[in-house]
Amino acid sequence: MANRNRYHHSTGIMNKMRDKMPLIIIILIVAFLATIVFEWGMEYMGMSKGGNVFAKVNGEEITAADFEQAVQSRIQQIRANNPTADIDDATMEQIRTQVWDEMVQNILLNQEMKKLGIKVNDQEVLDWIYKRPETLPENIRQYFMDSTGVFNYESYQAALASKEPQVVQFWSQVEQGLRRTLELQKLQNVITASILVSEQEVLQKYKDDNLKASFEYLLLPVSGVTDPSVNNVTDEQMRAYYEAHKSDFTQQEAVRFNYLIVPETPSAQDSIDTENRIKALLTEFKTLDPADSSFIEFVNNNSETKYVADFQKPNAIKSGAMKFLMGAQNGDVSDVIKDEDGFKIVKLIESKDGEDTYVKASHILINFGTDTAAAKQKADELLKKINDGSDFGELAFQLSEDPSAKQNRGNLGWFTKGAMVKEFEDASFNNPVGSVVGPIKTQFGYHIIKIEDKTNKEFKFSEIKESIKPGPTTKQIAKVKAEEIYNKTKDGKTLDSLAVEYKFPVTNSGDVFKNGSVPIAPGNTSLVKFGFDNDPGKAHSPVKVQGGYAVMQITEKIPAGYKNFDEIKQTLIMPKVILENKYNILKAKADALASQVQGGNFSAVAEANKEVAFETIDSMTYAAPSPNVGMDYNLLNTVFSMEPGQVSGPVKGLKGYYFVKVLNKTPFNEQLYIAQAPQIRAQIYQQKQQQVVQAWLTNLKERADIEDNRDLYL
Numbered sequence: 001m002a003n004r005n006r007y008h009h010s011t012g013i014m015n016k017m018r019d020k021m022p023l024i025i026i027i028l029i030v031a032f033l034a035t036i037v038f039e040w041g042m043e044y045m046g047m048s049k050g051g052n053v054f055a056k057v058n059g060e061e062i063t064a065a066d067f068e069q070a071v072q073s074r075i076q077q078i079r080a081n082n083p084t085a086d087i088d089d090a091t092m093e094q095i096r097t098q099v100w101d102e103m104v105q106n107i108l109l110n111q112e113m114k115k116l117g118i119k120v121n122d123q124e125v126l127d128w129i130y131k132r133p134e135t136l137p138e139n140i141r142q143y144f145m146d147s148t149g150v151f152n153y154e155s156y157q158a159a160l161a162s163k164e165p166q167v168v169q170f171w172s173q174v175e176q177g178l179r180r181t182l183e184l185q186k187l188q189n190v191i192t193a194s195i196l197v198s199e200q201e202v203l204q205k206y207k208d209d210n211l212k213a214s215f216e217y218l219l220l221p222v223s224g225v226t227d228p229s230v231n232n233v234t235d236e237q238m239r240a241y242y243e244a245h246k247s248d249f250t251q252q253e254a255v256r257f258n259y260l261i262v263p264e265t266p267s268a269q270d271s272i273d274t275e276n277r278i279k280a281l282l283t284e285f286k287t288l289d290p291a292d293s294s295f296i297e298f299v300n301n302n303s304e305t306k307y308v309a310d311f312q313k314p315n316a317i318k319s320g321a322m323k324f325l326m327g328a329q330n331g332d333v334s335d336v337i338k339d340e341d342g343f344k345i346v347k348l349i350e351s352k353d354g355e356d357t358y359v360k361a362s363h364i365l366i367n368f369g370t371d372t373a374a375a376k377q378k379a380d381e382l383l384k385k386i387n388d389g390s391d392f393g394e395l396a397f398q399l400s401e402d403p404s405a406k407q408n409r410g411n412l413g414w415f416t417k418g419a420m421v422k423e424f425e426d427a428s429f430n431n432p433v434g435s436v437v438g439p440i441k442t443q444f445g446y447h448i449i450k451i452e453d454k455t456n457k458e459f460k461f462s463e464i465k466e467s468i469k470p471g472p473t474t475k476q477i478a479k480v481k482a483e484e485i486y487n488k489t490k491d492g493k494t495l496d497s498l499a500v501e502y503k504f505p506v507t508n509s510g511d512v513f514k515n516g517s518v519p520i521a522p523g524n525t526s527l528v529k530f531g532f533d534n535d536p537g538k539a540h541s542p543v544k545v546q547g548g549y550a551v552m553q554i555t556e557k558i559p560a561g562y563k564n565f566d567e568i569k570q571t572l573i574m575p576k577v578i579l580e581n582k583y584n585i586l587k588a589k590a591d592a593l594a595s596q597v598q599g600g601n602f603s604a605v606a607e608a609n610k611e612v613a614f615e616t617i618d619s620m621t622y623a624a625p626s627p628n629v630g631m632d633y634n635l636l637n638t639v640f641s642m643e644p645g646q647v648s649g650p651v652k653g654l655k656g657y658y659f660v661k662v663l664n665k666t667p668f669n670e671q672l673y674i675a676q677a678p679q680i681r682a683q684i685y686q687q688k689q690q691q692v693v694q695a696w697l698t699n700l701k702e703r704a705d706i707e708d709n710r711d712l713y714l
Contacts, residue, residue, distance in 0.1 A: 053709075054067065054709045054710060055067070055104075055706070055707060055708050055709060055710065056705075056706070056707040057104055057107040057108060057111075057704060057705075057706055057707075058107075058108070058111060058704055058705050058706075059705070060107050060111070062103055062104075062107070066103075067099065067100070067103065067710075070099045070102075070103060071095060071096055071099050074095050074098070074099055075087060075095065078095075093545075093546050096710075097522055097523035100523055100710065101523060104701070104704075104706060105697065105701070108700050108701065108704055109184070109187065112187065112700065113183060113186075113187055116187070116190060118183055118186045118187055118190070119183075120179050120182040120183050120186070124182055125175050125178050125179050125182065128178055128182070129160070129171075129174070129175070129178065130160075133151070133153070133156055134151050136178075137177075137181070140174055143159075144156040144159070159171075188689070188693060191692060191693055191696050192688075192689050192692050192693065195685060195688045195689065195692060197681050197684045197685050197688070201684055202677050202680050202681050202684065203673070205680050205683075205684060206673050206676060206677065206680055207622070207640075207668070208621065208622040208623040209621060209622075209623045209624075209680075210621065210666070210669070210672070210676075211621065211622070211640070211665065211666050211668065212619040212620060212621050212665065212666045213617075213619075213620060213621075213639050213640060213662060213663075213664070213665045213666075214616075214617065214618050214619055214620070214662075214663040214664050214665075215616075215617055215620075215639055215660055215661060215662045215663055216602045216614070216615070216616050216617075216660070216661045216663065217602075217614075217615055217617070217635075217658050217659065217660050217661075218593075218597060218602050218605060218606060218612050218613070218614055218658065218659040219612065219613040219614075219615070219653075219655060219656050219657070219658050220586045220589055220590055220593070220611065220612055220656045220657045220658075221611075221613060221655055221656040222579065222582050222583065222586060222655060222656040223655075223656075224611050224656070225582040225585050225586060227585060229581075230578055230581035230582050230585065231578055233574050233577045233578060233581075235569070237577050238565075238569045238573045238574060238577055239565065241573055241576060241577050241580070242565050242569070242573055245576075246562055249562050249563040249568065249572070250561070250562060250563070251511075251558060251559075251560060251561055251562055251563045252511075252513045252514070252560055253513070253514065253532075253558065253559055253560040254511035254512055254513050254557075254558040255511075255512050255528075255531035255532055255554060255556070255557055255558070256508060256509055256510065256511060256512065256554070256555050256556040256557075256558065257508070257509040257512065257518060257527075257531060257552045257553060257554055257555060258494075258495045258496065258506050258507070258508055258509075258552070258553050258555050259495070259506070259507055259509060259518075259520060259550050259551065259552040259553070260485070260495055260498070260499050260502075260504040260505065260506050260507070260550070260551055261504065261520070261545060261547065261548045261549065261550045262478045262479075262481045262482040262485065262502075262504065262542075262548050262549045262550075262551070263478065263504075263547055263548040264470035264474055264475050264478045264547060264548045264549075265470065265474070265478075266468045266469060266470045266471075266474060267470070267471070267473070267474045267477075269471070269473070269474075270468060270469065270470055270471045270474055271343075271468050273471060274342065274343050274466050274467075274468050274469070275336055275338070275343045277466060278336050278343045278344065278345055278464060278465075278466055279336050281302055281345065281464050282333070282335075282336070282345050284298065285298070285333060285345055285347060285464055286333045286347075290347065290349045290462065295307075295462070299462050299463075299464060302464050303344075303462075303463060303464040303465050303466070304342070304465050304466055304467060305344075305463055305464075305465040307462055308462070309460070310460070311350075311352060311354075311458040311459060311460045312458065312459055312460070312461070313354065313356070313358070313416075313458055314358040314360075314414035314455060314457070314458075314459075315358060315413065315414045315415055315416060315419070317414075317459065318339045318340050318341055319339065319340060319411075319413060320337040320338065320339030320340065320344070321334075321337060321339055321344065321346050321461070321463060322414065324337060324346050324348075325346065325348055325351070325457075325459045325461060326453070326455065326457075328348040329348070330348055330349065330350055330351065331347070331348065331349075332347070332348050333345060333346070333347045333348075334346040334347075339465075341465065341467055342465050342466050342467035342468055343465070343466055343468070344463045344464060344465035344466075345463065345464050346461055346462070346463045347461060347462050347463070348459060348460075348461050349460045349461055349462065350459075350460040351457050351458065351459050351460070352457070352458055352460075353456050353457065353458075354456050354457065354458040355456075356416045356417070356456065357416065357417075357429065357454060357455070357456045358414045358415065358416050358454065358455055358456070359414065359415060359416075359428045359429055359451065359452075359453070359454050360412075360413060360414045360451075360452040360453040360454070361412050361415075361428050361449055361450060361451055361452055362392060362393065362396060362409070362410040362411045362412060362449070362450045362452060363396070363400070363402070363410055363412060363424075363447045363448060363449045363450070364379075364382055364392070364395060364396045364399060364400040364402075364405070364410055364447065364448040365400050365401050365402040365405075365444060365445050365446070365447055366378050366379045366382070366399075366400075366401055366439070366445050366446045366447075367401045367444070367445040368445050368446075375445060375446055376439060376441075376446055378446075379438060379439035379446035379447075379448060380439060382395060382399065382448050383436065383438055383439065383448050386436050386448065386450075387436065392410065392436070392450050393409035393410060393411070394409070396409050396410025397409045397410070401445065410450075411452075415428075417429065421442045421443060421444075423440055423441060423442045424440060424442050424447060424449070427440045427447075427449050428449060428451060431449075431451050432451065433451050433452070433453055433454055434451065435450075435451050436448065436449070436450045436451075437449050437451070478548050478549055479542065479549050481502070481549075482542035482548075482549035482550070482551055483541075483542055485498050485502060485542075485551050486539055486540075486541055486542055486551045489539035489551070489553055490539070492537075494537075494553065495539070495551065495553045507520075508555065509552075511558065512528060512531060513528075514528065514532060514702070515698070515701075515702055516528065518531075518552065520545045520546070520550055521543055521545055521550070524543070524708065524710065525706055525708040526707075526708035526709060526710060527540060527543065527552065529706075529708065530554075531554055532557075534554055535554065535557070536554045536555055536556055536557060537553065537554065538553070538554050539551060539552065539553040539554075540552045540553075583652065583656075583657075586656055586657045587650065587652075587657060589611075589657075590650035590657040590659075591650065593605070593609065593612070593650075593659075594649060594650060594659075596608070596609075597647060597659045598647055600647050600661055602614055602659070602661055615628055616663075617629060619666075622636055622640050630654065632653045632654045632655070634651055634652055634653050634654075635651055635653040635654075635658055635660070638651045638658075638660055639660055639662060640665075642660065642662045643662065643665070644662050644663060644664045644665060645661075645662065646661070646662055647659065647660070647661045648660040648661075
C-alpha cells in the first residue's frame with residue numbers, strides 16, 4: 001500500500017462509510033471503456049495459487065480453488081445488492097461463465113501489460129487521490145457528496161486522515177482499484193494510439209444528425225407482386241445466383257455436434273422430501289403473528305416466495321393457493337398444498353372486496369378448419385355429452401384443439417374483463433357459476449365454456465413455498481446414466497441410436513466456430529477445442545449443463561470456404577431468387593411509370609395507379625428516419641443527395657421501387673456546426689475506441705492458447 005498519513009475524522013463520515021463498506025469493496029471494478037468492464041487482477045483479489053489446475057491461459061494456471069473463490073465472491077456481490085435473489089441453476093451457470101470470461105481476460109491483459117512494460121508507481125496513485133479527488137470514479141466520490149450533490153472536500157480530507165481500521169481497509173481497496181484503472185488506461189492509450197477522426201467524418205455526422213428533409217415518395221411495393229411465376233425457381237437459377245453472390249455465402253471452419261441431455265428430473269422421493277420440509281415448518285408458521293417482524297423474517301428465510309405486503313388479485317395467485325384462499329377466514333393456515341410451482345403452506349392475513357370481478361373458467365375449443373358447419377356440429381355434440389354427464393376436463397384433454405388443454409385440461413384459471421375476446425368474455429361474465437354454455441363463436445373457433453367460479457375478492461396472504469427440485473441422489477443417477485451412454489459411444493454407437501434406446505431426444509448444434517460456443521454450454525471453450533481436435537464419431541465425456549448432463553458427439557467437420565450449395569439452396573438461395581424475380585417485375589413497372597412521375601404530381605400518379613403507395617415525410621434526418629422509411633440506405637442517400645424540387649428516377653429500396661420528390665431541406669448552419677464539432681468529434685472518437693478495443697480483445701483471445709478443463713471439475 002502507498003504510504004499516507006492519516007488523522008481523525010468526523011463520526012458521521014465513519015458511520016456512512018461503515019454502513020456501505022461491504023458494497024464499496026464489491027463495486028470498485030473500473031470501466032475500461034463505457035461498455036467494456038475489466039475485473040481487477042487476481043492478485044488484487046487475494047487468490048491463492050494452490051489447488052488443482054483446471055485451466056491454463058498461455059501457460060498461466062487457473063486453479064479450481066481460484067475459480068470457485070471468484071464464483072463465491074460474485075455470489076456475495078449479488079446477495080449484497082439483493083439479499084433475496086434466487087440463484088437457481090441457470091443463474092449459477094451464467095455466473096460461472098461470466099467469472100470464467102473475466103478471469104481469462106484478466107490474465108490476458110496482465111500478460112500484455114507485462115510485454116509492453118506498463119507499470120503504475122505509487123506516486124501516480126497518490127497524485128490522483130490527493131490532487132484530483134473530484135475526478136475519482138463515481139463509486140468513490142459518492143461517499144463524499146453533500147446533500148446538494150457537491151463534492152465535500154472537508155469530509156474527504158477527514159476520511160483520508162482517519163486511522164479507523166475499516167477506513168484504512170477502504171483506502172487500501174481504493175488504491176488497488178485506482179492502480180488497476182491507471183494500468184488499463186495506459187494499455188488503452190497504446191491500443192488506441194492510431195485512432196484519428198477526420199474533419200469529413202465530423203461534418204458528415206453533423207449533417208446526418210441535424211439536416212432535415214421533407215419529401216414525397218411513390219412506392220411500388222415488393223409485397224404487391226402476386227404473379228405466381230416468381231416462385232418457379234430452377235436449380236440452374238439458384239446455381240447462377242449462388243455463383244454470382246458467392247461472397248455472401250462464405251463459411252468459417254466449423255464443427256457440428258449431436259447432443260442429448262440426460263435430465264435431472266425430480267423423482268417421487270424428491271417430491272416427498274420437499275413436502276416434508278414444508279410440513280416441518282407448519283407449526284411455527286401457524287403460531288407466528290403476521291404483524292410481528294419475526295413473521296416476515298420467517299417467511300423470507302424459509303420460502304422461495306418472499307413476503308408480500310400488498311393485496312393480490314386472483315389472476316396473480318396460483319390455483320392451489322387460490323382454492324384455499326377462497327374458502328378461508330382471516331388467520332387460517334392451509335395444510336401442505338401441492339401447487340403449480342411447488343409445495344407450500346398459505347396463511348390468509350386479510351381479504352377485501354376489490355373493484356374488479358374475476359371469473360374462473362374452463363373451455364373446449366373446436367377450430368373452424370375448412371368446414372365451419374362441421375366444426376359447429378362437433379361443438380354441439382360435445383355440449384350434449386357434457387350435459388349428459390361426461391367429464392368436462394377429460395373431454396377437454398381428449399378433444400380440445402387448444403394445445404394447452406393437454407396440460408391444463410381446459411382450465412384457463414382466473415381472468416377479468418379485457419383478458420379475453422368479447423364473445424368469450426360476455427359468455428363467461430353473463431352466466432352463473434356452474435353453468436356450461438356454448439357453442440360460443442369467436443375468431444379462434446367454437447368454444448364450450450364451463451363457469452367454475454366468480455369473485456371480486458383480493459387477498460393479503462403469505463406462503464412458505466419450495467419448488468420440487470432434483471436432490472443429490474437424482475442428480476447422481478442422471479450423471480451415471482450420462483456416463484453409461486458416453487461409454488457406449490466408445491463402442492462405436494451413435495447418439496442417434498442411443499437416443500432410441502434411452503428415449504432422449506437428440507439435437508444438432510449447428511455450426512460451431514472456433515471463436516464460438518456450443519449452444520447448451522456457452523463459454524465452454526474446451527468443448528469447442530475438443531470438436532476441432534477430434535474426428536467425427538468421437539464423443540465428449542458428460543458435461544454438466546442447465547437441467548442435466550449432456551453427452552456430445554462430433555458429427556461433421558466443415559472446412560473454411562463456401563457454404564455447400566445443396567445445403568442452403570432451399571433455405572437461403574431460393575428466397576433470394578424469388579425476391580430478385582419480384583424486383584425484376586417491379587423494375588419493369590417502375591420504368592413504365594417513370595414518364596408519369598417526372599411531372600411531379602405524385603398524388604395524381606398514385607390515384608391513377610392503385611398498386612402505387614403515396615406518402616409524405618416531414619422533416620426527417622438521415623440518422624433518425626421516419627418509421628415508414630427505416631434504415632433504407634439507398635433511399636436515404638437518394639433523398640439527401642437531391643435538392644428541393646428535384647424528382648428522382650426509380651430507386652431500388654428494401655420495400656420495393658421508389659420515386660422521390662424533395663420538398664425542402666434545412667440549410668447547413670456553419671455556426672451551429674462549429675459549436676457542436678468538438679462534442680461530435682469526441683463521440684466519434686469514443687465509438688472508435690470501443691470498436692478498436694473490442695476487436696483487440698477478440699483477437700487477443702483468439703490467439704491465446706487456452707486449456708479449459710472446467711467440465712472435468714464442475
